[in-house]
Amino acid sequence: MSQLNLSKTEFIAYLDCPLKFYLLKQQNLYTKQGPRSNILSKFYRIPTQRGIRAHTLLKEFYGNYGDDLQVGNPPPEQVLLDPVLRLFWDQETHRYEVEGEYWYPFALEYYLTTQTMRGIIDRIDQLDEHTCRLVEYKSSLKGSFLNEELLFYALLVSENLEFQQQYKKTVTQGAVYYYDTGEWITREITEEDILEFKDYLQTIREDIMTGNWTKRHQCKLQKHDCFFATVCTKIPDALLRESSE
Numbered sequence: 001m002s003q004l005n006l007s008k009t010e011f012i013a014y015l016d017c018p019l020k021f022y023l024l025k026q027q028n029l030y031t032k033q034g035p036r037s038n039i040l041s042k043f044y045r046i047p048t049q050r051g052i053r054a055h056t057l058l059k060e061f062y063g064n065y066g067d068d069l070q071v072g073n074p075p076p077e078q079v080l081l082d083p084v085l086r087l088f089w090d091q092e093t094h095r096y097e098v099e100g101e102y103w104y105p106f107a108l109e110y111y112l113t114t115q116t117m118r119g120i121i122d123r124i125d126q127l128d129e130h131t132c133r134l135v136e137y138k139s140s141l142k143g144s145f146l147n148e149e150l151l152f153y154a155l156l157v158s159e160n161l162e163f164q165q166q167y168k169k170t171v172t173q174g175a176v177y178y179y180d181t182g183e184w185i186t187r188e189i190t191e192e193d194i195l196e197f198k199d200y201l202q203t204i205r206e207d208i209m210t211g212n213w214t215k216r217h218q219c220k221l222q223k224h225d226c227f228f229a230t231v232c233t234k235i236p237d238a239l240l241r242e243s244s245e
């Protein structure tokens with residue numbers, strides 16, 4: 001079981017639908033990194049391409065516009081013309097007023113791995129000398145497993161020896177920023193939360209290893225939303241056990 005290395009995306013896929021996890025894991029079988037890094041974005045569906053573009057814009061925001069924002073200049077024309085950048089400018093201007101000297105992100109698109117987990121954290125903010133906040137970027141769609149996503153990353157950071165030795169920072173907050181709407185939500189994360197999640201993740205890993213990769217019963221995502229629907233709908237039911245959900 002120690003050889004099963006789960007990415008955050010694979011973990012969330014399993015919570016969502018075991019068959020989706022299986023199909024995604026097959027795609028990621030020979031890579032340590034998630035699909036974002038090793039497949040050209042033009043091969044993705046339009047919503048995913050939009051997501052990749054937004055993530056790139058937000059990652060490059062600090063290098064491109066950080067100086068202007070910090071000295072109080074008005075937003076540059078490129079920012080005014082792009083809805084994602086425009087909303088983010090407002091959000092980050094507000095955060096600069098509140099967080100001042102710690103405003104500049106500690107890390108952007110930070111890839112971390114351990115023996116059993118891996119993931120790319122969109123942003124890490126420093127809260128003070130010893131603590132940090134993990135930030136996840138999403139579109140306007142509210143994800144069903146946001147809590148699990150943030151705790152997955154918090155556990156990943158706390159278990160990555162390199163990160164701990166080099167930076168000595170404890171995760172005390174998780175946040176999600178919705179780049180289509182400008183909404184920002186945060187939650188506190190305690191050591192107990194992380195330990196509890198570690199036990200929970202272990203039960204999920206054990207569940208995965210049973211090989212019970214059933215598909216959702218009468219899944220409504222087959223027609224529209226699931227990236228794997230094309231493959232999923234072609235697998236004969238006789239080859240799969242139906243989930244009771």
Ligand code: SF4
Pocket residue numbers: 016017018019020215216219220221222226227228229232233
């Ligand atoms: S279409 Fe539904 S059942 Fe099929 S893989 Fe996607 S979520 Fe699972």
